[in-house]
Amino acid sequence: MKPASFTYHAPQSVDEAVALLTKLAPDDGRILAGGQSLVPTMAFRVARPAHLIDINGIAALAAVSQGEVMSIGACVRHAAFEGPVANGVTGALLSKVVPNIAHYPIRTRGTFCGSVANADPASEWCCVMAALDGVVVARSERGTRRVPAAQFYQGIMTTALNEDELIVAAELPALPEGTRCGFAEFSRRKGDFAIAMALVTYRLVNGKISDARIGIGGAEPYARRISEAERLLQGQAPGADVFGAAAEAAAAAVDPLEDINYTAGYRRSLVRTMTQRALESAE
Amino acid sequence: MTGRRDITLTINGLKHNVAVEPRRTLADVIRDDCGQTGTHIGCEHGVCGACTVLLDNEPVRSCLMFAVQAQGRAIRTVEGLQQGDKLHPVQEAFMRHHALQCGFCTPGFLMLAVGVLEKRQDLSDDELVDLLSSNLCRCTGYENIIKAVRAAAEDMKVRS
Numbered sequence: 410m411k412p413a414s415f416t417y418h419a420p421q422s423v424d425e426a427v428a429l430l431t432k433l434a435p436d437d438g439r440i441l442a443g444g445q446s447l448v449p450t451m452a453f454r455v456a457r458p459a460h461l462i463d464i465n466g467i468a469a470l471a472a473v474s475q476g477e478v479m480s481i482g483a484c485v486r487h488a489a490f491e492g493p494v495a496n497g498v499t500g501a502l503l504s505k506v507v508p509n510i511a512h513y514p515i516r517t518r519g520t521f522c523g524s525v526a527n528a529d530p531a532s533e534w535c536c537v538m539a540a541l542d543g544v545v546v547a548r549s550e551r552g553t554r555r556v557p558a559a560q561f562y563q564g565i566m567t568t569a570l571n572e573d574e575l576i577v578a579a580e581l582p583a584l585p586e587g588t589r590c591g592f593a594e595f596s597r598r599k600g601d602f603a604i605a606m607a608l609v610t611y612r613l614v615n616g617k618i619s620d621a622r623i624g625i626g627g628a629e630p631y632a633r634r635i636s637e638a639e640r641l642l643q644g645q646a647p648g649a650d651v652f653g654a655a656a657e658a659a660a661a662a663v664d665p666l667e668d669i670n671y672t673a674g675y676r677r678s679l680v681r682t683m684t685q686r687a688l689e690s691a692e
Numbered sequence: 693m694t695g696r697r698d699i700t701l702t703i704n705g706l707k708h709n710v711a712v713e714p715r716r717t718l719a720d721v722i723r724d725d726c727g728q729t730g731t732h733i734g735c736e737h738g739v740c741g742a743c744t745v746l747l748d749n750e751p752v753r754s755c756l757m758f759a760v761q762a763q764g765r766a767i768r769t770v771e772g773l774q775q776g777d778k779l780h781p782v783q784e785a786f787m788r789h790h791a792l793q794c795g796f797c798t799p800g801f802l803m804l805a806v807g808v809l810e811k812r813q814d815l816s817d818d819e820l821v822d823l824l825s826s827n828l829c830r831c832t833g834y835e836n837i838i839k840a841v842r843a844a845a846e847d848m849k850v851r852s
Contacts, residue, residue: 410736417697417714417760448717448756449737461714465761488750512826514744514751514804599825 412451416460423548426464427575431550433460434572440464442483445511445519446527470577475500478580480546487516487524487534498584499541502610506533506592512600522576528566530666531602531627533594534579535562539632540608540624543581547574555580562631565666588612588620591691593683594627603627604671605679607659607687611642618642623655623684628665628676637662638684647688656684699763703728704772714760719743721759722769730770730799734828741827744800744807745769751807770799773806781851782806782844791840793831800827805841813849820845 418433420426430438438460441447450456464470470483473494485494487510490503510516510524510533524534525545537543538558545556547570554574561569570576584590594606605628611621621642626632638659645651665676696711703726710725717736722745723729734742736755743754746768773780782805785791792798804827808815815823824838 411720412715412717414713414715417758419760444758445738445753445756448758452717452737452755463761508822512741513808513823514741514753514826515738515756517747517750518752518756599822 410452412448413454413457415458418460418462419466420462420464421466423467423469423575423577426462426467427548427550427573429460429462430575431573433462436460438462440526440575442523442526443486443519444523445515446523446529464575475583478544478582480578480580481521483520483522483575483577485521487511487519487521488513490521491516498586498588498590499581502584502590502592502608503537505590506537506608509533509592509594509603509606515600522579525561525579526568526570526576528562528568528631529602530565530630530632531596531604531606532632533592533603533606533626536606536608536624536626536632537581538579539626539634540610540622541581541584542634543579545570545576546578546580547571548577549574553577559633562633565630567630584610585612589691591687591689593686593690595679595683605676605683607680607683609684609687609691611647611691613647616646617644618647618651619644623659623687625659625663625680625684628663628680630666635659635662642688649689652685652688655688656681659684697760699760701726701759701762701767702765703767703769705766710759712759714758716759717755718745718757718759718762718767719754722754722767725759728769728771732796732799734796734800739828740797740800741804742797742800744803744827746803746807749807749810751804768803768806770802773802780806781847782809782841785840785844785847786837789836789840789843791833791836793833797827797829797831801829801837801841805844809841809845809848813845813852815845817842 439458441461441463490507524532547554594603596603606626608624621639623638638655641655660681665673708726732742734740738756745754
């Protein structure tokens with residue numbers, strides 16, 4: 410239960426970090442941000458990186474900036490979103506989601522971008538990125554690349570990030586005022602990995618649903634929008650029948666993960682219930 | 693370097709100059725190198741919360757960060773709660789409400805509660821249970837822990 414030896418690097422700038430990553434990635438060099446997934450993995454010696462490049466000392470990565478998009482720096486902690494760090498509908502949505510992430514002492518260290526990079530199927534932030542069509546901003550010595558969430562996630566803990574690329578920020582759109590947002594997830598214990606989650610947003614135009622988004626996480630190898638369910642909401646007045654039909658469509662559209670505890674059928678059923686709850690609670 | 697690095701850890705206001713390998717967790721260095729064994733180590737992978745300490749007044753799992761990362765930060769452990777003869781209000785409340793049996797998890801629960809109650813005391817019952825679900829107690833004394841932290845919150849509200 411003790412991590413294996415590694416060489417520690419503490420760059421003070423993004424350029425320095427990227428240069429180190431370019432040099433050390435082929436020699437099993439890895440980025441250390443919040444460490445709340447990486448360090449336990451190292452304690453089990455499932456991960457034994459030869460080098461850790463600790464980006465926590467890079468002040469430029471610690472901020473959230475807001476304009477037409479919200480840009481979340483690589484070292485912004487989960488807990489930042491419990492306070493008034495972000496304004497508008499997107500900020501309120503992040504504050505609604507954040508209590509579902511692990512426990513408070515984990516949220517004080519773990520980072521938004523770290524979760525995005527780790528790409529756990531049950532990550533709430535990955536579900537947010539997928540549902541809102543967030544963009545991953547990746548820096549390397551070859552330049553800056555902007556990867557939409559729909560292309561970023563490729564499988565369980567598998568992403569389009571190259572080994573020499575550092576995620577410097579994640580970008581989310583500023584949802585228009587009046588957008589309704591709902592989130593629901595199910596896990597067996599408080600703070601545990603979710604078995605299924607749903608994030609929904611929509612606007613009301615003349616009493617009819619517009620710009621509907623339904624993101625499902627936890628159920629499949631990675632979170633994604635479910636267009637089959639979104640289509641059923643479009644142009645409809647919100648109500649139990651419409652929400653029920655969309656929830657049914659989401660359950661039918663997913664190809665759920667199966668494991669020793671949870672069958673595909675059980676996860677499918679949870680997708681239905683979580684979608685329904687997220688829609689009913691959207692405000 | 694995989695070799696030792698010289699670092700200074702500030703624990704409860706006292707500086708400890710130690711030479712540690714980067715792979716050593718903050719929890720291990722607090723205990724083994726700095727001799728502050730009040731911080732307990734349970735699961736060593738972030739689940740149990742026994743090793744919770746305050747880092748710049750925020751509760752963190754000290755088994756989930758490396759000691760070299762804590763240089764220059766203010767670390768508070770259970771040894772720093774008592775001021776002279778006077779116990780911290782959360783410690784007093786734990787005694788009054790019998791919130792410990794074997795005591796192994798207690799330092800973690802104390803630091804978790806202190807870290808949050810020093811910032812706000814107006815937690816709802818749901819928020820309190822939610823917060824305390826972060827740490828494990830194998831004596832399952834949760835009811836009394838909840839009562840103690842609730843009482844400490846009231847006490848600290850009056851004093852502040």
